[in-house]
Amino acid sequence: RPPISTLFPYTTLFRSRLKNGxxxxxxxxxxxxxxxxxxVKFTEFSKTRSPEEVVQLLNAIYTEFDKIADKYGxxxxxxxxxxxxxxxxxxxxxxDHSIMALSFAIEAMNIDTRIIGYGNFTGIxxxxxxxGIDTGEVVAGVIGEKKFIFDIWGDVxxxxxxxxxxxxxxxxxxx
Numbered sequence: 120r121p122p123i124s125t126l127f128p129y130t131t132l133f134r135s136r137l138k139n140g141x142x143x144x145x146x147x148x149x150x151x152x153x154x155x156x157x158x159v160k161f162t163e164f165s166k167t168r169s170p171e172e173v174v175q176l177l178n179a180i181y182t183e184f185d186k187i188a189d190k191y192g193x194x195x196x197x198x199x200x201x202x203x204x205x206x207x208x209x210x211x212x213x214x215d216h217s218i219m220a221l222s223f224a225i226e227a228m229n230i231d232t233r234i235i236g237y238g239n240f241t242g243i244x245x246x247x248x249x250x251g252i253d254t255g256e257v258v259a260g261v262i263g264e265k266k267f268i269f270d271i272w273g274d275v276x277x278x279x280x281x282x283x284x285x286x287x288x289x290x291x292x293x294x
Contacts, residue, residue: 145260151208152220152254153276154193155283156184156227159247161201177201180246183230191223196271202283203227206271209259217254224250224292250292251282 136144158164158180165173177198184203188195192213193205205223208216228248255275261267286292 143260145258146210147256147258148209148212149256150212150214150216150254151206151257151271151275152216152252153257153271153279154203154205154207154220154224155251155279156203156224157249157283158201159249165201180230184227187223187226187230190226191219193219193223196269206257209257209271217252220252220254221292224252228292249283249286251279251284251286252292253279253282 164176168176181198181203184205185195188205191207192211193207194209196204196206198204205220207213207220207223213219228250230246253275255273255278257271257273257275259269259271261269
């Protein structure tokens with residue numbers, strides 16, 4: 120596996136700020152785009168598969184998402200079960216954040232035919248995703264001491280999450 124600093128570039132950025140004596144790392148971003156992508160019917164799938172198959176499929180999907188996020192300059196914030204959360208415009212603000220977020224979402228939601236080759240996922244002929252994207256301002260920062268985490272907060276995060284939950288299950292981004 121590659122070093123943690125290459126998997127999560129923001130950890131290097133914020134680790135250096137912590138080492139320089141900052142005790143509270145909190146930043147405000149005026150214009151970013153948040154993306155939530157969820158696997159449709161994943162809970163049903165996971166009930167009929169071994170733990171190894173569940174983790175293997177999630178790892179295959181998220182590995183592809185990570186590559187696509189890098190391609191479009193998005194920062195992966197976290198995974199929440201079978202939901203992937205990423206942001207465009209953090210830590211480096213960019214004017215085309217919404218275009219990059221939508222480009223990421225479109226490509227990520229079309230990985231289903233490539234994923235099948237990652238393992239023995241018999242019975243899977245198509246993987247469907249729901250997606251929500253919203254644009255606006257957020258607060259971003261590092262919380263925790265023992266196991267610190269970089270996260271973002273704001274109405275835009277809540278709205279993007281809700282939009283994902285209400286989006287159609289046919290691979291379209293709800294923006």
